Amino acid sequence: MTANDPDTLSITFAALADPTRRAILARLSQGEASVTELAEPFKLSLPAVSKHLKVLERAGLITQRREAQWRPCRLEPAPLKTVDHWLERYRRFYEASFDSLDEYLRQIQKPCAGTDRPASAHKRPID
């Protein structure tokens, strides 16, 4: 890898930065599929789908087996696990944000106790 080559995580994120490629992954999460089967719902040409599959394959997000009658594509979840790990350090931020929202909602609801204003302004229970 030279200094200008993208790193693995960048390749994964770039591959995921397209709604058609994410839809292909969603389809493959239900089971293996051929290129023709993957092309059907998108009204895309086979070469256009093949191009997307190449990007996903380069990112290690899918593999394509060779069989007598077809070449089924298969989801490979390892790069998504890497993304999940990368997110780890940031989780406390949005989890903390939700705790703050809870606290805020708890505060603004205090003066309303005993009135007929609904106390269920958010989905998480007030404990």
Add this chain to the structure above:
Amino acid sequence: MTANDPDTLSITFAALADPTRRAILARLSQGEASVTELAEPFKLSLPAVSKHLKVLERAGLITQRREAQWRPCRLEPAPLKTVDHWLERYRRFYEASFDSLDEYLRQIQKPCAGTDRPASAHKRPID
């Protein structure tokens, strides 16, 4: 949004597909920082860092406050939470993969019971 405009998740993934931008987010996960502070560790020019910050800001991953002396940047975790939600459907795949690995390790360790080969070949406990 026109048909050619990228969707929110695509904008987020594209913003994350760069090691410098991810390093900026990692720095901001420790607290607010000015553009100059963010530029320091990367040996990048201020315009180069500003360009990265614009991409992150457009993706909603950071905001920049205006203050008298400086314009601190701040991490905004909401788009990362969206990525986390998007990952949800795929988690069972890599969690299942690890269960399979557990099962595989359990199988290959069976014949070694009673020998001096270590049974702790992986981090998860065998239950």
